[in-house]
Amino acid sequence: MTHRISEIAAALGAEAFGAVDLEISGVSEPATAGPRDLALAMDPKYADGLSQGKAQAAILWQGADWQALGLKAALFVPRPRYAMSGVTRLLDPGPQIVGIHPTAVIAPSAKIGAGAAIGPFVVIGDNVEIGVNARIASHCSIEEGSTIGDHALLRAGVRIAARVSIGHNFIANHGAIVGADGFSFVTPEKSGVENARESLGNQGDAQAQSWTRIHSLGGVTIGDNVELGANVTIDRGTIRDTRIGNGTKLDNQVHLGHNVQVGDDCLLCGQVGIAGSTVIGNRVVMGGQCGASDNIFIGDDVVAGGSSKLFTNVPAGRVVLGSPAVKMEIQMDMQKALRRLPRMMQQFRELQKTVSNIVQKD
Known part of the structure; x- marks a missing residue:
């Protein structure tokens, strides 16, 4: 070309x-x-x-x-x-997928849009809807009841689970998984984990118990112009859907837990992990290996530097860094102070000697 x-x-x-x-x-x-x-x-x-x-x-x-x-x-x-x-x-011509490959398995109730191309060994389940001019590469699977909009591109090995709704111009790179069950478990009686969280450290008198699974009945809703990197994993919601807004881009190996809500035009870089039920605003940027605790709110236009760990709510527009994350300028001062510690300790020891000598003379 x-x-x-x-x-x-x-x-x-x-x-x-x-x-x-x-x-x-x-x-x-x-x-x-x-x-x-x-x-x-x-x-x-x-x-x-x-x-x-x-x-x-x-x-x-x-x-x-x-x-x-x-x-x-x-x-x-x-x-x-x-x-x-x-x-x-x-x-960039993209992957060369032409027509519907004879090895593709497509349920009779599925609706395939005009101009869609489906590669080898693709499996499309009951009542799936695929938009016009979509391209689905080899070994992808789309489970029952899911919908994908126009002009989508699913590269090899993408998995779309049941009850997933995806908008137009969607791109999913190799191995991305959308709609896995959430990691949600509970014990018959109050556990030591719950006690420790409430008391900030004390497990109390909780007894040994086994974990019981909470099933995920929700789905995943993804807006238009969203892109997922390789091996992204997005869990379905427990009751309500996990949601990703228009224009958001997720880098390789990003993980979103169940019920997470991500706004429009966010950038989540490689290996970012967002725990369940956290809400992320619009235009949020999180550097590589950032993590966010569960059930917190991250406001619009927040920027988190690489490897930052967000344990509490972050107000809109704030630039944060570190673990735990604080304002970036504060983190810079903290790092400068940390580098000074060896010299300060040496000065402290010398002062101790001086004071000890003065005391002995007296």
Whole structure:
């Protein structure tokens, strides 16, 4: 698949100069670009790389002299990183799935939208509804009563359980699982865990007991334009649905517990874990390996730095870091103080000696 420079410029809303009919089949870093690659040289620091590679065309930083750089064509964009989104989308064909493979098992009551493509060994259950132009790769399964909107892409090995409702333009990467049972268990009598939580440490006189399962009767509801990374796991709700809002993106190995509510346009990075019944507002960003306790509220526009652990409610707009998470500027001061501790302890020991000597003399 090739695209002319003029086509790429139109898709990106970019200015194009030079040989705009030049055809491009891929993108590359400047130093490794071939003659049919579009070099991504959006900062002056990449100028030397252009001379090392063989690119004839590039996306350049504002003000660059493309002819002096030896190029035949150039593109200029107002926001280079945002342009990367457009150019990579244009040049990404996605998985090649054509028609409905003969090994796919589709229940007679399922409704498959026009133009949908279904790969080998896919299993689609009773009363499932798949939207138009959906692409479902090999070895996926969609259980009874679930719905998936238009233009969805399920990569190989995705599992959609029963009673899951998914909007349009959904993307699930390899191995994602939506709608597993929640991790919810109870004991016949009050357990030591419950006592410890209430008393903040004392298990009381709880007796040894076995755990009894609480079944998950709810489902999962996912909005439009949501993307799940590889091996994401989302539990169904106990009674009400687990919910994910429009435009939210979950990175690889993110886990959402039962009843969790996630707002619109959130970013949850790799290995984030959200415990049951926590509510997350809109546009929340959580760095890799962040964790949130159960039954707390995280307000709109919160940003949590990597590995932060959120144990209590976080008000809207706050930037937090650490375990337990506190305001980022406070965490920075705490870390500075921690690095000073060895020197402070040495000073303390010297003061102890000085005071001890004074006391002995008296």
